[in-house]
Amino acid sequence: MTKITHYSPVVIDVVESLSDLDCAVVPQENTIFGSVVETYNALRILQHGFIRGEITLEIQHCLVTRKGVGLSDIDCVMSHEQALGQCRGFLSKHLPNASRKKMDSTAAAAEALLRSPDGLKSAAICSKVCVTMFEGLQMLYEGIQDEKINFTRFYVLAKNHCTKLPQLPAPCTHALFRITRISTDSPKMSIIFEALEIDMEVTRVDRRPKVSNIPFQDVHFIEVKRSTNEDSHWTQSVDCATGRIQSMGVEAQVLGIW
Amino acid sequence: MTKITHYSPVVIDVVESLSDLDCAVVPQENTIFGSVVETYNALRILQHGFIRGEITLEIQHCLVTRKGVGLSDIDCVMSHEQALGQCRGFLSKHLPNASRKKMDSTAAAAEALLRSPDGLKSAAICSKVCVTMFEGLQMLYEGIQDEKINFTRFYVLAKNHCTKLPQLPAPCTHALFRITRISTDSPKMSIIFEALEIDMEVTRVDRRPKVSNIPFQDVHFIEVKRSTNEDSHWTQSVDCATGRIQSMGVEAQVLGIW
Structure with a gap:
């Protein structure tokens, strides 16, 4: 795997855990904050792992401190x-004057309250469950997120496209493509989208800087859902779409079918 | 202007300064870190202001401390x-064990070294020019960004599309659209892109969550450049493209022509 240094260690660690585990869950998008940059950074270099499902959870952030x-x-x-x-x-x-400290995860922030020398002057934003997970903590406020409608959607990754996971939707209706226009005379975006949307519909387009020495080159992540009601052949449809795009001289990989 | 609470105060302050000033410059995209979320959040609600230019600068980050x-x-x-x-x-x-503290700007971080009680235990990442701007600082390392090829592209905003700015490119060749598919039976992305790409080419697609009570609704920002060599009529081409998209029942505004 290409070594890059500018991603959150947590998401990439989760993705890399697929060498030992059967599945891994990474946050894809939040309704307030948008796409999760670290996840798309990890997907830029994903070679071992395949998206096989999605989960959407409601998020309730709490302000948690040590007791007292x-x-x-x-x-x-x-x-x-x-x-x-x-x-x-x-x-x-x-807390307008309090500094903000980025942690690897919300649970790591809760745990740090108990370990850190500054624990008696600090608070963590985390899930309510942390108060029961870590003894010595209390919840000061519940539901402190700016928008009360706050959901996070996660991708469920498996080792590869053959891995059997429980509770997979049947039949599959979604796919994620990673697409890179490699030369300046690559086809226009509308041509690429048209090649995809024969029997599917583009639902999400995200772009990240390509890991390269050429500034302002992009990798695009295009999520699609099936637009026909046919029950079968979704994998075949996805493969055909990939072939159509590759035949235009555009790099295209399928990162998931679910 | 719609009041929302989840953006960096700095970018939105810069945009709002257009009520007093003739132009404002906001970072749009960095070659390592990608699109600047705060800027696109501000562009979601932009009503007064119009992009009239772009600037690309090479970024050299330095590690700066108080002297000694x-x-x-x-x-x-x-x-x-x-x-x-x-x-x-x-x-x-x-500095694997040092905490990271987010500041409103790199210059604010440099200034805080001199004001903060923790200034003797802290460092700032900022531009070299801060060492001469703020007396009492020194540079420990220069060019500490992960990628040595590090550019940031900025949008130059004016009060409106009629504001005269110095050094505007002539003729204009770029435009930015803000597009929202408002209903579930909106046209597919390929149809929207095709309507745009008659005499222009899509160069950037960014999406942010729409400020609404409906989760997972998106606002798309689509930047285009002229694909024909004609010297004139670019504003007219942009207006025609906007009309074509609006006639499909899709919300579309032009946020800039430059």
């Missing part, structure tokens, strides 16, 4: 950057 | 999150 610590004691708030981003309004209003 | 502070003294690194992201490799190698 009150709002006026807090001069630092720790969490994953997505959670810090989703609670900006609450933090601006209630 | 060495690498082993540093337990906190402050900067804008984009700069922290662009220097992750350096920080992991040289």
Whole structure:
């Protein structure tokens, strides 16, 4: 796998855990904060792993401290950057002078309250379940995210496209393509989209900088869903679409079918 | 302007400064870190302001401290999150245990070294020019970004499309559309792209969550450049493309022509 250094260690660790485990779950998109950059950075270099499902969960962020610590004691708030981003309004209003500290995950922030020398001056933004997972913590506020409608959608990754997972939807209706226009005379975006949308519909387009020495080159991630009602042949449809795009001189890989 | 709470105050402040100033410059995209989320969040609600130009600058991040502070003294690194992201490799190698503190800008981080009680235990990631701007600072390392090829592209905003700016390219060749598919029976992406690409070419597609109560609705930002060699009528071409898209029942606004 190509070594790059600018991604969150957590998402890439989860993806790399597929060498030992049967499946891994990574956050794809949040309704407030948008696409999860670290996940798309990891998908840029994904070679071993295949998306086989999706899960959408409602997110309720809580402000958690060590027992006995009150709002006026807090001069630092720790969490994953997505959670810090989703609670900006609450933090601006209630803790405008507290610094923000990015952690690898919301659970890591909760745990750090108990380990850190600054634990008596800090709070974590995390899930309610952390208060029962880690003894010595208390919840000060529940549901502190700016938007009360807050969902995160996750991709479920398996080792490869043959891995059997429980509770897979049948039949499959989604796919994710990774597409790179490699030369300046590559076809226009509308031609690529038209080649895809013969029997599917583009639902998400994300782009990340390509890991290369040429500035402003992009990798596109195009998620599609089936637009016909036929029950079968989805895998074949996805393969045909890939072939059509590759025949135009565009790099295309299928990163998932679910 | 619709009030939303989850954007960086700095980018939105810059955009709002157009009520007093003739032009404003906001970062659009970096070659390592990708699109600047705060800028696209501000563009979601842009009503007063119009993109009239672009600038691309090479970025050289430096590690700066107060005079006399060495690498082993540093337990906190402050900067804008984009700069922290662009220097992750350096920080992991040289300051693995230092916390990261997000600031509103790289210059604000440099200034905070002189004001903060933790200034003797902190470093800032900022431009070299900060060492001459703020007396009492020194540069420990220069060019610490992970990728040595590091450019940021900026949009130049004016009050409106009639504002005269110096050094505008003539003739104009670029435009940015904000597009929202408002119903589930909206046309497919390929149809929208085809309507655009009659005499232009899509160069960038970005999406952000729409500010609404319906989860997973998107706003798309589609940047185009002229694909014909004709010298004139670019504004008219952009207006015609907007009309074609609106006639399909898709919301479309032109956010800039340059």
